[in-house]
Amino acid sequence: MNRKIKFLSIIIIISILLLSMAGCSSEKEGDVVRVGGKNFSEQYIMADMLRILIEEKAGLETTMTTNLAGNVLFDAIKSDQVDLYLEYTGTGLVNLGRETIYDPDEVYRSVKEGFEEELQIKWLEPYGFNNTYAMVVTKETAEKYNLKTISDMAAVGEEMDLGCTYIFTERDDGYPGLSKHYDFEFNDVIGMDPALMYQALVQGSVDVISAFATEGRISAFDLVILEDDKQFFPPYDAAPIVRMDLLEKHPEIEEILNLLANKIDDIKMAELNAAVDLDKREPEDVARDFLIELGLID
Numbered sequence: 001m002n003r004k005i006k007f008l009s010i011i012i013i014i015s016i017l018l019l020s021m022a023g024c025s026s027e028k029e030g031d032v033v034r035v036g037g038k039n040f041s042e043q044y045i046m047a048d049m050l051r052i053l054i055e056e057k058a059g060l061e062t063t064m065t066t067n068l069a070g071n072v073l074f075d076a077i078k079s080d081q082v083d084l085y086l087e088y089t090g091t092g093l094v095n096l097g098r099e100t101i102y103d104p105d106e107v108y109r110s111v112k113e114g115f116e117e118e119l120q121i122k123w124l125e126p127y128g129f130n131n132t133y134a135m136v137v138t139k140e141t142a143e144k145y146n147l148k149t150i151s152d153m154a155a156v157g158e159e160m161d162l163g164c165t166y167i168f169t170e171r172d173d174g175y176p177g178l179s180k181h182y183d184f185e186f187n188d189v190i191g192m193d194p195a196l197m198y199q200a201l202v203q204g205s206v207d208v209i210s211a212f213a214t215e216g217r218i219s220a221f222d223l224v225i226l227e228d229d230k231q232f233f234p235p236y237d238a239a240p241i242v243r244m245d246l247l248e249k250h251p252e253i254e255e256i257l258n259l260l261a262n263k264i265d266d267i268k269m270a271e272l273n274a275a276v277d278l279d280k281r282e283p284e285d286v287a288r289d290f291l292i293e294l295g296l297i298d
Contacts, residue, residue: 037064037066043066047066057296069166077241088237089234091236098110098114100234102231107237120243121242124261127240127260128264133210153226160186163206213266214269217273242257
């Protein structure tokens with residue numbers, strides 16, 4: 001009888017230990033910070049930059065989920081599938097369903113308040129670059145049609161094919177809104193991967209693209225940005241957005257990610273993008289070297 005009791009006691013102790021270990025494992029998994037990113041080079045670089053800072057400054061484990069379309073990534077952070085990623089203020093306005101605002105400070109204030117109140121997601125401090133959309137043509141096309149502004153393009157738009165990201169074809173701050181704002185339509189609108197747009201333009205597969213203003217290939221390929229003379233595109237100032245439940249658990253993350261506040265201007269971001277797209281360097285290496293250059297990591 002005593003042996004049975006002793007045996008049962010051992011089983012109970014082992015069960016308690018196993019449950020305790022499972023609890024520790026679950027707690028450890030909860031401490032993994034899930035970093036997200038969209039599907040273009042700038043986002044790959046910045047996702048790595050956020051990940052490296054969190055790992056080295058906070059000592060936390062991270063996972064990466066990148067190469068996502070913007071709307072998919074937004075849904076992911078809302079549904080607690082990712083904890084944070086780099087977002088743009090103009091896109092934040094669209095996600096909140098708010099009207100376009102053109103003052104950068106006002107846009108930031110609006111999205112910051114809206115995300116915290118409606119989504120429990122916090123906007124941290126802007127990093128210093130504005131990756132707005134830019135309508136871009138080759139130098140030859142600009143000279144052929146005497147194009148300097150988007151309004152100039154309206155006169156010949158029906159003869160031109162637009163290459164753009166798939167999401168640009170449907171966003172309010174994309175082609176539908178642009179077409180309405182400037183009162184013209186292109187001959188054809190072709191959705192494509194962001195990495196393919198610039199080559200398609202240079203090769204003549206399309207006549208104009210909706211580029212990203214901080215894209216390094218714009219200057220490298222001697223492309224021309226048409227002035228948004230009727231102010232359609234809002235500011236797209238870049239800043240990390242973070243689930244507030246993560247910040248409640250790890251408040252140090254806010255201070256760590258804010259170390260990059262106002263540290264990256266448009267020119268620097270274009271250089272970092274070019275290092276990936278033209279020099280064929282890995283985004284992680286570009287991100288790490290820049291953080292070392294700033295003295296934020298060893």
